Amino acid sequence: MTTASAPHVDSEVGPLRTVLLHRPGTELKRLTPRNNDQLLFDSIPWVDRAQDEHDAFADVLRGRGVEVLLLAEELVAALADARAHSAAVHTAVDRRRLGNELADSLRSHLAGVDAKELADVLMGGMTFEELPAAEGASLVRKMHHPHDFVVDPLPNLLFTRDSSVWMGDRVAIASLAMPARARETALLDLIYAYHPRFRTAGRAYGAHSAPVEGGDVLLLAPGVIAIGVGERTTPAGAESLARSAFADGIAHTVLAVPIAQDRATMHLDTVCTMVDRDAVVMYPAVRDTLTAYSLRPNGNGDGVRVDGPEPFLEAAAAAMGIDRLRVIDTGLDPVTAEREQWDDGNNTLAVAPGVVVAYERNVETNSRLEDAGIEVLRIGGSELGTGRGGPRCMSCPIERDAL
Numbered sequence: 001m002t003t004a005s006a007p008h009v010d011s012e013v014g015p016l017r018t019v020l021l022h023r024p025g026t027e028l029k030r031l032t033p034r035n036n037d038q039l040l041f042d043s044i045p046w047v048d049r050a051q052d053e054h055d056a057f058a059d060v061l062r063g064r065g066v067e068v069l070l071l072a073e074e075l076v077a078a079l080a081d082a083r084a085h086s087a088a089v090h091t092a093v094d095r096r097r098l099g100n101e102l103a104d105s106l107r108s109h110l111a112g113v114d115a116k117e118l119a120d121v122l123m124g125g126m127t128f129e130e131l132p133a134a135e136g137a138s139l140v141r142k143m144h145h146p147h148d149f150v151v152d153p154l155p156n157l158l159f160t161r162d163s164s165v166w167m168g169d170r171v172a173i174a175s176l177a178m179p180a181r182a183r184e185t186a187l188l189d190l191i192y193a194y195h196p197r198f199r200t201a202g203r204a205y206g207a208h209s210a211p212v213e214g215g216d217v218l219l220l221a222p223g224v225i226a227i228g229v230g231e232r233t234t235p236a237g238a239e240s241l242a243r244s245a246f247a248d249g250i251a252h253t254v255l256a257v258p259i260a261q262d263r264a265t266m267h268l269d270t271v272c273t274m275v276d277r278d279a280v281v282m283y284p285a286v287r288d289t290l291t292a293y294s295l296r297p298n299g300n301g302d303g304v305r306v307d308g309p310e311p312f313l314e315a316a317a318a319a320m321g322i323d324r325l326r327v328i329d330t331g332l333d334p335v336t337a338e339r340e341q342w343d344d345g346n347n348t349l350a351v352a353p354g355v356v357v358a359y360e361r362n363v364e365t366n367s368r369l370e371d372a373g374i375e376v377l378r379i380g381g382s383e384l385g386t387g388r389g390g391p392r393c394m395s396c397p398i399e400r401d402a403l
């Protein structure tokens, strides 16, 4: 491993130094037409091609000097600690699903496997068919279909943005709203608690608090955080993240931004991402309608003042202390705009101010970004995108240089 500097992120666009990605693996092979909706994929990805696309994404980042950490490797490293190993077994065994007898036999099986094999089960799941034969006749085993899951797979691990968020030098483990993703945070929690590199990192926000997902959290500028509130992050989640950020001195203003409770706009970063210190790319259909409530400490203990709603762009510029937040005018007709929004055209990952990674398929959005002087690093995403997530969703920045 390269010599690690300290984790720290206080913007969306400061030069990216270290990022956490997840190269998709066995968990994607679990997707079928019967379970894909529940597992939050819109079709069945071609897994080998998804891996190739992901490797190319990681290479683009490495080519820009970014250190790429892969979740599977970090998880195996964390599980080398015996305490992490036994905590991990605990998170994998669902007694309500398995009943006591089968739960006990799964527990003793997993307790005996090495870190790599345990990590594979935690990420890729396990079916009844794969469960090593246990003594005794379990009704649960007899009555389940061999392809039912003993441990659910986590295909959305790919979207590392959502499960944890670095704010300043602290990491917040998210609280994921959808049952299909809930267990992801347990894996991130293990990595940050037991991996030698992260063991000392401070935490922000309580893991078991109201739902907050990282795709909703935008670090607009040092001290200014926007939080989308919609299908995933709840008002209570936004409020609790704001209180935690104020208490830790990470933010002076948090903007709570209502977004439509739709699959197409499940997170704020599906309609708006930052591409430069003072510029965003935004889905034209929300440009003039997005609003924000401003939260600030009211100077009275841990009291919080709530103002608004007012137009998002105005509230953001005021909190950031700039005249105007530039919106790159994609100028797209409504149908093209809707198509490219669905394909994560607005979901860019900045590697530096004015330099972003974007899916190549969003031809029109990308060319407007270039017209506006933004450098666009294009990646293929035909298979990666089947889970509805782009370069920002697939990356969790751990270290960015200050602006």
Ligand SMILES: NC(=[NH2+])NCCC[C@H](N)C(=O)O
Pocket: 039, 040, 041, 156, 159, 161, 162, 181, 214, 215, 216, 266, 267, 269, 270, 387, 388, 389, 390, 392, 393
């Ligand atoms: N930050 C994001 N926009 N993440 C996209 C997550 C997509 C994932 N399939 C989900 O529905 O949860």
